[in-house]
Each structure stands twice: as C-alpha cells, then as structure tokens.
Amino acid sequence: MITTIFFDIGGVLLSDGWGHASRRAAAEKFGLDWDEYTDRHEKVAHAIEVNGLTLERYLDRAIFYRPRSFTRDEFRAFIFAQSQAKADSLKLAAEVAQSGRYFMGTLNNEIFELNVFRIEKFGLRSYFPVFFSSCFLGLRKPDEAIYRLVLQVTQRTPEECLFIDDREVNLECPRELGINTILFEDAAQLRTELISRGVALPNQR
Numbered sequence: 001m002i003t004t005i006f007f008d009i010g011g012v013l014l015s016d017g018w019g020h021a022s023r024r025a026a027a028e029k030f031g032l033d034w035d036e037y038t039d040r041h042e043k044v045a046h047a048i049e050v051n052g053l054t055l056e057r058y059l060d061r062a063i064f065y066r067p068r069s070f071t072r073d074e075f076r077a078f079i080f081a082q083s084q085a086k087a088d089s090l091k092l093a094a095e096v097a098q099s100g101r102y103f104m105g106t107l108n109n110e111i112f113e114l115n116v117f118r119i120e121k122f123g124l125r126s127y128f129p130v131f132f133s134s135c136f137l138g139l140r141k142p143d144e145a146i147y148r149l150v151l152q153v154t155q156r157t158p159e160e161c162l163f164i165d166d167r168e169v170n171l172e173c174p175r176e177l178g179i180n181t182i183l184f185e186d187a188a189q190l191r192t193e194l195i196s197r198g199v200a201l202p203n204q205r
Contacts, residue, residue: 002180002199003160005096006132006150009108009115011166012184013093014122015084017114022082029078030070037062048111051135055079055113083118088187090122092194095201097127102199107150107163109134109141130154141165144173151177162197164190 010016023041027034040062047053053061059072068075097104106128110118112135119125132150134140139149151158158178165171171181182193195201 001160002102002162002197004103004105004154004156004162005199006105006107006161006163007093007128008163008165008167008170008184009106009110009118009124009133012164012190013086013089013106013124014118015082015086017083017110017118018079022079025082026075026078030068030075032063040065046140049109049134049140050138051112052138055111058111079114080117083114083121085122086187089184089190090127092187092191092201093127096194096199098202099200103154103156104128105130105132105150105154107132107141107146107165111135141170142173144177147174147177147179151179162199 007013010019016022023037024034026032027037044053044058044061048055048058055076059075063075064072093104096102104127106124108115108131110133115131115133115135119131124131132146132153134146137146137149139146151161158174159180162180162182163171163174164182164184166184168183171183175181180197182190184190191201
C-alpha cells in the first residue's frame with residue numbers, strides 16, 4: 001500500500017526552474033554565446049543546485065565575468081519569470097493532499113533562491129509539508145544518496161513510497177531501492193497511473 005508520495009517540481013508541477021529551454025531563451029534574449037554560456041553553466045551546475053554557490057556568484061561566473069549591455073537585475077528578473085504553473089498537475093496534487101491519506105513531499109533539484117521563490121509563489125506549502133530539495137540537502141538527483149536520505153528522514157520503507165519525475169534517469173536509483181515510480185508525461189496520464197496504483201483521489205473517475 002502506498003502511504004507516501006514524492007513529486008518532482010520542475011517538469012511535473014511547474015515548468016523547469018532554470019532548465020535547458022530557459023537558458024536557451026536567455027541566450028537569445030540577451031545575445032549570449034550559447035556554447036560559451038553552456039560551458040560556463042555546466043561547470044557550476046552541481047554547485048549551484050546543492051547551494052554551494054549563490055545565485056549572485058552564479059551570475060558572476062556564468063554571465064557577468066565581462067561587461068554586458070544588460071544589468072544583473074534584468075537577467076535575474078528573466079530567470080524568475082520563466083517559472084510557470086502546470087495547472088492540471090497542481091490540481092491533482094491538491095486532490096491527493098485533500099484525501100488526507102498520504103504523506104506528501106517534493107524531491108527536486110533547484111537553485112536555492114529560485115526554489116524558495118517557487119514554493120512561495122505557487123503556494124506549494126498548501127500541498128506539501130516538506131521539501132527535499134537539492135539546495136536544502138546538499139545532494140541532488142540522480143545520486144542514490146538523496147533517495148536514501150529521504151527514506152531515512154521520513155522513516156518510510158521503499159515499498160510504501162511513490163516518486164513521480166519527468167526524467168527516467170531520476171527514477172532509476174529509486175526503482176533499484178524498491179521505491180515505486182511513475183514517469184510523468186502529463187496530468188491526465190499521472191491521474192490514471194495513480195489510480196492504477198491504488199491511490200485514492202476525492203475526484204476519482
């Protein structure tokens with residue numbers, strides 16, 4: 001029986017925080033050399049997602065290592081503006097929470113400043129009492145250690161847990177640990193799969 005459900009945030013509940021598409025859009029808007037920016041981003045990607053580097057230091061390393069025709073405030077505003085809700089997914093998460101039958105948490109990789117912003121802006125505390133975010137834990141998916149830590153902190157067995165993510169690579173380790181997994185495609189598919197796993201929803205159909 002499933003007692004505990006973990007949701008990824010970017011790609012499942014919301015748009016990606018600062019993913020490939022957002023960075024590509026930034027490169028086009030601000031006239032960045034894509035290859036150069038990608039190389040600099042990848043060099044600090046791990047550090048920024050485990051809070052080893054602040055957003056400001058990221059901007060120093062990846063963007064403002066030389067003079068630009070735009071300001072830090074303009075670029076920072078663009079980063080935060082990329083976050084959009086996946087309304088159907090949030091509605092589904094609300095239904096799961098309203099059932100009162102499951103312990104719910106998020107399990108996501110995110111930049112600290114962006115993670116805090118997204119939790120607040122999209123009211124995620126209404127659905128989730130805990131956020132297992134890479135920037136809070138100092139670990140990130142798909143490293144096995146983050147999944148083991150989540151099990152240890154929640155004191156759940158793998159068999160009673162379900163993890164939902166939109167990337168197969170992030171589901172491999174949890175599956176090997178015995179955690180139930182769903183590869184997210186869209187909210188309708190997720191609803192169907194949740195019901196098939198025995199997850200009770202108030203608006204089940």
